[in-house]
Amino acid sequence: MITLREAIGEAMTEEMRRDERVFLMGEEVAEYNGAYKVSRGMLEEFGPRRVIDTPIAELGFAGIGVGAAMNGLRPIVEFMTWNFAVLAFDQIVNNAAKTLSQSAGDYSCPIVFRGPSGAAGQLAQQHSQTFESWMANVPGLKVISCIDPYDTKGLMKSAIRDDDPICFMESEMMYGYKGDVPEEEYTVPIGKAAVRQSGSDVTIVSYNKMMIVAQKAVEDLEKQGISAELIDLRTIRPLDHETIVTSVKKTNRLVVVDESWPFAGVSAEIAYEIQKYAFDYLDAPVTRVNAQDTSLPYAAPFVDAYLPTPEKVIKAVKEVMYR
Amino acid sequence: MATRAKKVKKKIVNYPQEQYLDWYACMLRVRKFEERALMMYSKQKIRGFLHVYIGQEAVCAGIKSAKRIEDPLITAYRQHGIALALGATSDACMAELFGKSTGINKGKGGSMHFFSKELRYFGGNGIVGAQIPIGAGIALAEQYKKTDNVSITMFGDGAARQGALHETFNMAMTWKLPVVFVCENNGYAMGTSVERTSNVDELYKLGWSYEMPSEPVDGMNPMAVHEAMHKALAHARSGKGPYLLEIKTYRYRGHSVSDPAKYRSKKELEAYKAKDPIHLLESIILQEKIASNEQISTIQKSIHQEIDDAVAFAEASPLPDPAELFTDNYLQDNYPFIKD
Numbered sequence: 001m002i003t004l005r006e007a008i009g010e011a012m013t014e015e016m017r018r019d020e021r022v023f024l025m026g027e028e029v030a031e032y033n034g035a036y037k038v039s040r041g042m043l044e045e046f047g048p049r050r051v052i053d054t055p056i057a058e059l060g061f062a063g064i065g066v067g068a069a070m071n072g073l074r075p076i077v078e079f080m081t082w083n084f085a086v087l088a089f090d091q092i093v094n095n096a097a098k099t100l101s102q103s104a105g106d107y108s109c110p111i112v113f114r115g116p117s118g119a120a121g122q123l124a125q126q127h128s129q130t131f132e133s134w135m136a137n138v139p140g141l142k143v144i145s146c147i148d149p150y151d152t153k154g155l156m157k158s159a160i161r162d163d164d165p166i167c168f169m170e171s172e173m174m175y176g177y178k179g180d181v182p183e184e185e186y187t188v189p190i191g192k193a194a195v196r197q198s199g200s201d202v203t204i205v206s207y208n209k210m211m212i213v214a215q216k217a218v219e220d221l222e223k224q225g226i227s228a229e230l231i232d233l234r235t236i237r238p239l240d241h242e243t244i245v246t247s248v249k250k251t252n253r254l255v256v257v258d259e260s261w262p263f264a265g266v267s268a269e270i271a272y273e274i275q276k277y278a279f280d281y282l283d284a285p286v287t288r289v290n291a292q293d294t295s296l297p298y299a300a301p302f303v304d305a306y307l308p309t310p311e312k313v314i315k316a317v318k319e320v321m322y323r
Numbered sequence: 324m325a326t327r328a329k330k331v332k333k334k335i336v337n338y339p340q341e342q343y344l345d346w347y348a349c350m351l352r353v354r355k356f357e358e359r360a361l362m363m364y365s366k367q368k369i370r371g372f373l374h375v376y377i378g379q380e381a382v383c384a385g386i387k388s389a390k391r392i393e394d395p396l397i398t399a400y401r402q403h404g405i406a407l408a409l410g411a412t413s414d415a416c417m418a419e420l421f422g423k424s425t426g427i428n429k430g431k432g433g434s435m436h437f438f439s440k441e442l443r444y445f446g447g448n449g450i451v452g453a454q455i456p457i458g459a460g461i462a463l464a465e466q467y468k469k470t471d472n473v474s475i476t477m478f479g480d481g482a483a484r485q486g487a488l489h490e491t492f493n494m495a496m497t498w499k500l501p502v503v504f505v506c507e508n509n510g511y512a513m514g515t516s517v518e519r520t521s522n523v524d525e526l527y528k529l530g531w532s533y534e535m536p537s538e539p540v541d542g543m544n545p546m547a548v549h550e551a552m553h554k555a556l557a558h559a560r561s562g563k564g565p566y567l568l569e570i571k572t573y574r575y576r577g578h579s580v581s582d583p584a585k586y587r588s589k590k591e592l593e594a595y596k597a598k599d600p601i602h603l604l605e606s607i608i609l610q611e612k613i614a615s616n617e618q619i620s621t622i623q624k625s626i627h628q629e630i631d632d633a634v635a636f637a638e639a640s641p642l643p644d645p646a647e648l649f650t651d652n653y654l655q656d657n658y659p660f661i662k663d
Binding site for chain 1: 395397428429431432436438439440445447448449450453455456457458459460461462463464465467468474486487490491494497498650651652653654655658659660663
């Protein structure tokens, strides 16, 4: 059993041993061992040439990463959180995502932008946002969001080896989350969802730390005699439509549990796909449990009211089952 | 004019005849290309944005002659001149403006986005100042790979006010990246003069905050640009870190084709036109008998023909296949685009 933070650290370390072109840069990644200790020990192993502390200048170092990627390296750019990556969106959206197209294939941008996304306790408005749907809106990017240590390690390795620019979303609250990871080398493919639990009455789709909320709901529902199929998206873009559609054709009902805001969030895209490709199979409207359509204030009651909870998921499931 | 020619006289002996003729041909090619592009725009053969380089030709000529072929270069969107100077063909560039599949970027980039891996040209970038950190990243990769190439990172006076510049200057100096920052100061960020955008209107001084060696350069003279670049490149190549050149130049036309440039006086424009870099070099070449009238006239004819041919080539070339919309978005084969 290793933690999520160790899984990410192992993935980066193994890929840096494997490929001299890979390096890590970001705030506090080297001497401090990472703001969340994800890169612990990496400076010691690889030295300051390949584990680079940056000043607090997200736009600047993201752009330096893009330039290095265009010129033959494979940077991993850590954002302390995706909230701070907003300062670098110009480089991610206007450059990393566009380089291949505007150069008609002359220059690619094999880069991984990574860091935690989502609410993480009472951190208030500016430190509690999710960015999966923002980034997934942009052609040219791929977006991965997961917390399972096995998946995360395998997907991080795939991301670092991938030739396209990748936004990798982790979770501050789940860095200590443990899971089984084998000693031997493996990767997990980008663009494939995982069916975590098979069920027959309803499909629940989720990703990142909302998987914990969904899992809890599935367990409670089971006690109430409702068999839910639970799907972990793992990759947001490209979205694995096929796994979701196949499941809904079987269960005829869908609840999406999504920490992003409701407007044009990940859940909205999934709902569109299902009405288009599983319309005749649906026994109830697709329902979603999102973060509320508000900013997240500081005090504790706001957090519960804002985020999806197992209770909210159970309520949504009962709604689609007309119970 | 005469005194100006006298001033540079001492330096003239420094270069072989071929170099002067190269500068002349380079600048004239850019001028004629841009004049024709404007004409083609008015005929609606070219659409979208069109930012021409007329007046600034000495900058691309001097940079080209000072750099090594392996030195990567990145710039902003007023970029036809630098691409042509680096060796992009008039055919490929004109076809790109026409949006044809034979264009330098298969019609995918247009006026703002020429790229060429072969020429180590990193574009052609449309977001003001965004290419500055990218240029430093290109330099970081050269340093990482232990080459002695220097990244030439160009931007305009408008970009000098972006935060990205300051973030990049700071990191580039901290890490001693092999980069020469070239600010092409043509006096106006679209319609706003340099003086109106900051208390600091001598842009080379922006390097001082980061203890970056920085100096102003006469951008209406290819020899001055060449010499300054040569020195700056040698500094960066020797591992001493970045260098900033503020090359003072002038664009004769508006910011883009849609800009009548009413924010500046006719007198100012005429004063700069009197310092025209092509006329300056031509008069030096003739006065100093570096080459004959016939040689100059041969170059002129050859470039006129080249531009005529480029337009004919662009006209005759096919438009891109709309299916190309789905190529060059991802390197992954069979990326599952959402198509409905």
